[in-house]
Amino acid sequence: MTEKPPEIPHFEYRGDIGGGGFAMVHRYYHRKLKRDVAVKVPKATGLSDAVRERFIAEGESMAELGNHRNVVTVYDTDTAADGRPYLVMEYCPGGDLAKLSGRTPLSVKEVLDIGVQVAGAIETAHERRILHRDIKPANILMNEYGKPCLTDFGIAGRFAEQDEDGQVILSVPWSAPELLDRSAVEQGGVPAEVFSLGATLWHLLVGHSPFMPRGTDNSLAAIEQRIVSGWLPTGLAAPADLQRLLARAMAKNPAARPGSVREFAVGLQRIQKAQRFGETELVLMPAPEPDEPVAAASFVAPEAPLAPPTRQRMQPVFVPQEVKPAPHTTARAVAPPPLQLPQARPVPHTTARPPEPPRPLTVDAPQTQLRKPLPDNGIRPSKPSTRSLWPLYVVGAAATAAIVGVGFFLLSGEDKPTGPVTTTITDDVPDQNAGAGGAPPGRPEITATRLDGTKVRFAWTYSAQQATDTFSWRTSTRTGTAKEPQIEVEGANPVCLQVKVVRADGSNATAEWSQESCG
Incomplete structure (x- = not known):
């Protein structure tokens, strides 16, 4: 027979939360904890050994996972005066x-x-x-x-x-x-x-x-x-x-x-x-x-109020899971599936997102250079002569030539793919940072979003990202660079854009432009 909510020491019954054909969840006030809790208890007394085991197994599973912030916490378990086991759980008012x-x-x-x-x-x-x-x-x-x-x-x-x-x-x-x-x-x-x-x-x-x-x-x-x-x-x-x-x-x-x-x-x-x-x-x-x-x-499993019968193999137990059982929410019982054993692998503690590589030291930043103090022998270094500075002039000239060369390449008439193609990120793209330590940057994939009649936002992703990457972009009339993988471009319909990754240290560089994306 179906019983009323059990009387539990130090608990004050406040009302029903919901339940199915097998168990009910009640709201109680825990006088010692001074907070509301949810108490799950079978509806009927005189449970079979198999049903009791199934109920206890639920508490054991949730208690084992209780430290995860997205699993309902189990606080306690015991047996009520009427012989029914119960679980004391976190109350979720939402x-x-x-x-x-x-x-x-x-x-x-x-x-x-x-x-x-x-x-x-x-x-x-x-x-x-x-x-x-x-x-x-x-x-x-x-x-x-x-x-x-x-x-x-x-x-x-x-x-x-x-x-x-x-x-x-x-x-x-x-x-x-x-x-x-x-x-x-x-x-x-x-x-x-x-x-x-x-x-x-x-x-x-x-x-x-x-x-x-x-x-x-x-x-x-x-x-x-x-x-x-x-x-x-x-x-x-x-x-x-x-x-x-x-x-x-x-x-x-x-x-x-x-x-x-x-x-x-x-x-x-x-x-x-x-x-x-x-x-x-x-x-x-x-x-x-x-x-x-x-x-x-x-976790301590509740004891049976009476000596349990001889242990038998668990038989099928039909337990509707909905608050209001409906014909389509629970169905026939089927044999439990043969479960595949997944291959063991290390799992990160907090996030599946790989860490970003450290930024390389900037050569001309004083705080990144370490110098040993000179011994105080009474000798002071003299100021460098004009002759000793000639290597710096050579390096500066070479850097200027490189910048001019890059600008000429960006403005050159390189053939572009024909036909506007709007791309987007797909669910089966590999991790963007996979192999970022030594792999060249992948070809960017661009998403174009028309913000209004005069502006389009372009955003892109690619594999093997590095934190120091920058980007060259071009349209049919303009070129430029960006520090972040997105840019807003002004223009009436349509505006088409291509992107290329520029690696800071010049390693693993690629001259491959992305497909053209229009918005």
Whole structure:
């Protein structure tokens, strides 16, 4: 039978937050902590050993990831007087993203920011060999600081940990096709998590699952058929780069998706750069070394109120995950996927962005030159004669000649590509700083944005960037240089521009101009 909220010492019941068919989340005031908390407790007493284990596993998974700022924190666990186990968690007053986006779809800037933050939490779980298995808008909560936090690890599992009789619950509208199609060779793992995150971000932009287009048959069977067949939505009001990245994440073939959640997040960061949004930090927390104690080892599982029966293999448990269960939000149980073991690799602690190389020392800057003090032997150096300065005059003449030569080259009539081509940053471009230590600069790719009737903003990216790079640019009537990878040019429609990278020390230089971009 379904029980009332449990009475817990030092806790004052304040109201219900929500829940599904299996558990409820209540709001309590913790008198010792003097703050509101969320308490998750099963609805019914007399839980089977298998159900109790599943509930305890959720707390263990969240406690292990609790130091990540985008995972809901678990404060405590215990057993209530009526025998039900409960979890004491961080209270997130902002609500879940399913409700928020259902009222008003989120902006592109908000979705990119949320996507990178949640991806950091998921990738951190993967580094600890934990799969979430139920990534969807309803399982992302907004905390009191306005940060998205991943919750509900109730069906989480570990890599290579399988039970031939065990089954998992699926939220169909955000599930990968290989999880719904039992004939598929691959049955989930990291690629399925990438698919669910891509479907979740699409949902936030439109207010509903990408596989539930409005005005069509959105029965459970119809949704499942769209996903399994490889059907993809279109017409998203978002930059083309973001549309391509989300479509790639939701590809039917798992091999066609980004290889990891981290790779997907880096693609989102590239789009933030292209849109001139602030780049969100990708927070990653690498798993501890095998000989180090796990931070969450202090988590204590609640004891059963009575002596549990003989331990048996876990049987299927159907747990609706939505606050208001709907026919299409939870579906048939399927066998857990054989999970691929990802190749171990070092992960940065805070961000996937590589550090910029140090700026070279400026030869003529006095603060960068080190001189040994001369011994005080009573002898003072005399002033240099005019004859001793002749090498400086030679160097100055050579530098002047080089500057004139560069100006002649920029103004020369070099052939340019024919036809205006507008380029943009794509989601599968390699890291811009890859090989920056010794590789030549890649050919710039330009994005043109018409600001008004008289001005166009051009911005460009290229591989192997260095902090000291500058840029030469030219139009059909003007030439110039820029210190930053963007410039605003005045002119009526159209204005076309080419860019070339100029390396400060002259090494790895290239005379290759970019394709012409017009705006």
